Amino acid sequence: MLACCMPIFLLGMRYYYSRKIILNHLECALHTDMSDIEKYYMKQPGSCFWVAVLDGKVVGIVAARGNEEDNVVELRRMSVDSSYRGKGIAKALGRKVLEYAMLNHYSSIVLGTTAVKIAAHKLYESLGFKHVGVIENYSVPGMTHSLLEKIFFQLRYHRYCLQLHEE
Template sequence: MHCGPPDMVCETKIVAAEDHEALPGAKKDALLSAAGAMWPPLPAAPGPAAAPAAPPPAPDAQQLGGAGGTGPPGGRGVCIREFRAAEQDAARRIFYDGIMERIPNTAFRGLRQHPRTQLLYALLAALCFAVTRSLLLTCLVPAGLLGLRYYYSRKVILAYLDCALHTDMADIEQYYMKPPGSCFWVAVLDGNVVGIVAARAHEEDNTVELLRMSVDSRFRGKGIAKALGRKVLEFAVVHNYSAVVLGTTAVKVAAHKLYESLGFRHMGASDHYVLPGMTLSLAERLFFQVRYHRYRLQLREE
């Protein structure tokens, strides 16, 4: 066995922490390097698991509108696009349902817009009491008058519907999509048509008329009607028309507020408007009245 000479002894000097600063710089660095080589650093204690990455933000309503569509505020997933021939029946159904809602509105709510008619009905009730002296018959007069208003409102509006469904709404593709200066749009939600609107140009005064706006009653209050209206305004701007006009016999205040929110100005109203389908008989004049409102949005001065 071979042993090393006794004078070759390895001596290790232990240096306290407070003595580090007393060592010469080079020697201190050498000692620290040697210590690091002899005792590698311990692995760090396991810490709490890293939080998972936050999911990407959800797309907004505009992104959910679909390619080429417009997602109205509050109308997530709604796409406004041009009409397709396969949607003829769906568009006619929405138009029909929207117009049929006007029968009770015109017969009952609309009476508030015609104070002269109210006065006439009150005089008829008073005359009935003066002749019969019967409170029962007098109380039945208003009910009978309202019943006649409903009958004639239904009669005239059904005639108007028949006229519309046999003219422009009979072939939307031919009437609105092919002629220049006209267009028809639909609002689509989950593959179903839930709203419609049309535009037709009047070249004589360089304006566009907003027509046939209607939204399925199950999907109202979601901003769809406003998005449809804006589509007509965009159409007018792109094609360099000077103004957008519309006329309506709507009784509901919400419809008029919608037009005003789009920037339209009320240009006046008429109680002598003749609705297509009216016969102007004495009975119709007595039990059916509509007020026709005109609106205009000036885009640029001529």
């Protein structure tokens, strides 16, 4: 009986902690930059925010945040509604950030992601990004760093860079 129940228990714990951390992370995002998109992305020099709309419905978003000192723009907050994935919306949003970076003479675009879906990583590579590193056991805002969290939920933070031109 124990041998049958243990995998179900472990999967349940993994699901519980994954959901808890993701919801906490989203809650934190909704109280920082996503609570005031205009302030963080529309009024900040070198920053911008795009929304993909299809049939009057918001189906995707992406932001760019420029760093004038390093002449780098960071691709941030790329997200597409799950029912609209695989339709080229994320690629179009990514290209918008590339276009923005080139028009504003940035030397490169960087991004970081905790995405576990292979499709997300393939998307970045199809846009020309190169994988430049990974941070194991990454923590996001909203994590409590409890022992159970560490056992049942671990994140990898992947970094990507797209070199547009040399300085």
